[in-house]
Amino acid sequence: MNKIRKTNLYILGGLLSLGTVLMAADHIDAPAVVGSTADITDLYAFEGGNPDNTVFVANVQGLLAPGSSASFDENVLVEINIDNDGDLIEDLVIQAIPRDGIMYFFGPYQPTQTGLNSTINEDTQYLGQVAISTGANAITSEANGISYFAGLREDPFFFDSNQFNAIIGGMAPGGFNNPGNDDFDGTNVLSIVVEVPNSLLGGTFSHPAGTGVEVFNTWAEAKRKQ
Amino acid sequence: MKLNNFKNISAIFILTLGFVSCSSDDDVIVIDPPVAVDFSGTFSQEDQMGRPGINTVFSATPDIENDFNVTIPSQQGAAFQSLFETQLANLHGAFGATYENNILGLDITTLTTVLASDVLQVAPDAPTTYFDGTNVLTGRTLTDDVIDVSLILLFGGQNGDRFNGQDTNGDGTPDLPILVTDGVSNSGETPSNTFPYLEAPHGS
Numbered sequence: 001m002n003k004i005r006k007t008n009l010y011i012l013g014g015l016l017s018l019g020t021v022l023m024a025a026d027h028i029d030a031p032a033v034v035g036s037t038a039d040i041t042d043l044y045a046f047e048g049g050n051p052d053n054t055v056f057v058a059n060v061q062g063l064l065a066p067g068s069s070a071s072f073d074e075n076v077l078v079e080i081n082i083d084n085d086g087d088l089i090e091d092l093v094i095q096a097i098p099r100d101g102i103m104y105f106f107g108p109y110q111p112t113q114t115g116l117n118s119t120i121n122e123d124t125q126y127l128g129q130v131a132i133s134t135g136a137n138a139i140t141s142e143a144n145g146i147s148y149f150a151g152l153r154e155d156p157f158f159f160d161s162n163q164f165n166a167i168i169g170g171m172a173p174g175g176f177n178n179p180g181n182d183d184f185d186g187t188n189v190l191s192i193v194v195e196v197p198n199s200l201l202g203g204t205f206s207h208p209a210g211t212g213v214e215v216f217n218t219w220a221e222a223k224r225k226q
Numbered sequence: 227m228k229l230n231n232f233k234n235i236s237a238i239f240i241l242t243l244g245f246v247s248c249s250s251d252d253d254v255i256v257i258d259p260p261v262a263v264d265f266s267g268t269f270s271q272e273d274q275m276g277r278p279g280i281n282t283v284f285s286a287t288p289d290i291e292n293d294f295n296v297t298i299p300s301q302q303g304a305a306f307q308s309l310f311e312t313q314l315a316n317l318h319g320a321f322g323a324t325y326e327n328n329i330l331g332l333d334i335t336t337l338t339t340v341l342a343s344d345v346l347q348v349a350p351d352a353p354t355t356y357f358d359g360t361n362v363l364t365g366r367t368l369t370d371d372v373i374d375v376s377l378i379l380l381f382g383g384q385n386g387d388r389f390n391g392q393d394t395n396g397d398g399t400p401d402l403p404i405l406v407t408d409g410v411s412n413s414g415e416t417p418s419n420t421f422p423y424l425e426a427p428h429g430s
Contacts, residue, residue: 026275029282030291038272045346046354046367049420054350057368057424066429077269088300088343099263106265115298120265136426149422156368156415156424157278160408170320173403175389180409186428193422198350209330209340213352213364217345219276219299223269 027062027157037061037073038222041189042157043080045218048195053145055195056080056094058220062155064188071190072098072132072150075225078192079118082108083217084202089114092202096150096192103150103192104129108200118223126200147195155189158182271296276345278372283380284310284341294344303342310338314380321403326383330362337379368423369412381405 026040033039041062048055058078064070077097081090092108097120109124130141133151141148160180166172204214273295275281285291290309297305311334318325325334332340347363348354354365357375366372378386389405417423 026273026278026281029273029275030285030295031288032292033273033295036272040273040275042278043275043346044366044368045348046365047350054348054354054365055421055423066427076272079269083299083345088302088345089298097265099265104263104265116271116296118269118271119267120269122265136430138422138426140421147421152427152430153422153424154427156417158371158410158412158415159373160410163408167403167405168317174400175391175403175405176408178391178404178407178409180407182410182414185414188427188429191422191424193424195421201350204350207347207349207363209347209363211362213349213361215347215349215364217276217299218348219274219345221271222273223271225267226270 033222038076038224040078040220040222041155043218043220044156050195052199053195053197054201055193056218058096058192059153059155059157059189060192060222062157062187062189063184064152064155064190066186066188068152068188070152072103074098077118077120077223077225079221079223080194081219081221082201084204086205086208086217088217093118094194094196095120096194098132098150101132102129103132103148105146105148105194108196108202116223117226118221128194144200145197146200147193149191149193151191152188153191155184155187157184157189159184271298274299274344276343277341278366279376280341280344283376284313284338286313286316299343299345302344303339307335307339307342310342311335314338317380321389321405323389326388328379328382329384329386330379331384332379368417369415371412373410374407377406377408 028034040060042059044057046055058080061070077095080094082092084091093111094107096103096105105128106120106124107126126144128143128146128148130148130150131139133139138149161183163176163180167175204216207213207215281291281294285294294306314325314334327333346366349364352364353361355361356366356370356372381389387406389402391400391404392402394401417425
């Protein structure tokens with residue numbers, strides 16, 4: 001690495017270190033949610049053990065040390081959004097919110113309003129609930145073909161985030177190491193898992209990247225009671 | 227002893243009064259029904275994510291990071307694409323390089339346009355994976371190496387290995403940084419094949 005490159009790197013590092021804490025999927029991604037009960041760490045969506053189902057995993061409050069007493073916040077609604085026509089606006093939502101040790105689920109259903117603010121429709125067709133798991137045993141439940149889980153789990157995310165931090169901080173002109181170090185090794189996270197029959201998830205559209213695969217869009221939101 | 231008996235009777239009586247607080251005029255004792263669970267109110271967005279790492283990589287300042295989380299996906303492209311393009315260009319500039327079209331053939335504007343709308347595409351009737359060598363962005367499994375996929379798309383250039391610690395002048399030491407893999411694999415992750423799939427927590 002020549003001198004000019006190093007100089008550029010240090011200048012960039014100075015700029016970036018002001019703004020970037022560390023890259024970690026979505027763990028602690030912005031100052032307003034760092035360390036908050038509304039910090040979404042990861043979203044996964046994949047085919048279930050039953051290939052006619054899709055599994056959604058929304059994780060919150062990452063980097064929990066073993067033995068942490070972290071718990072879901074009763075004022076935070078976790079919402080999985082589904083867009084069936086590619087306009088980036090939710091057509092269906094699956095909502096999860098805890099009350100007194102139980103996670104309650106609503107949907108998938110069509111919300112009465114889209115966007116930044118949500119309400120919960122308690123009269124929607126698909127309702128579920130499951131006791132929140134705090135240990136190794138995973139308590140699950142099922143209703144209408146939908147499976148439910150909520151509780152503490154091992155964080156499946158893996159990443160050498162400290163080295164990434166060093167790179168964008170201008171401290172690692174050589175980039176990543178080989179091998180790197182998994183900074184999420186040994187940490188836990190609070191997981192919400194719901195497995196839903198595809199027949200309840202609405203329509204699909206052609207992949208926006210032009211691959212021709214039929215898809216829907218999904219994303220997770222954490223919303224706090226006002 | 228009599229005093230103790232009296233205390234016990236009093237306790238039972240008080241307890242009974244508690245239970246009959248909702249009784250009607252007849253003689254039937256009615257136990258209070260469980261309090262209805264309250265789900266009322268309006269819930270306002272604080273965090274949002276579709277794909278891993280988008281906000282943390284592309285948002286260059288705390289204000290941008292916070293704004294991104296409270297912007298709905300349909301408005302993210304217009305609000306953040308140009309900022310993300312600048313950030314990706316700067317990340318290359320720090321290594322004396324400029325962005326090269328990636329293995330998907332996407333130029334920097336197209337790539338940041340795709341990524342600025344932070345949603346995850348999911349295929350209900352095709353293999354679900356972030357990238358498995360064949361299928362691209364059709365979901366995300368618990369073991370997908372999303373970091374390496376992201377790094378390859380951002381820094382890998384047309385062959386995907388543009389910055390991988392190459393020794394370009396043959397002096398035995400790397401001349402290029404490693405930016406297309408973080409050197410961490412999914413080998414430590416062993417999710418289950420059955421619901422709820424995630425592993426038991428550490429320390430349990």
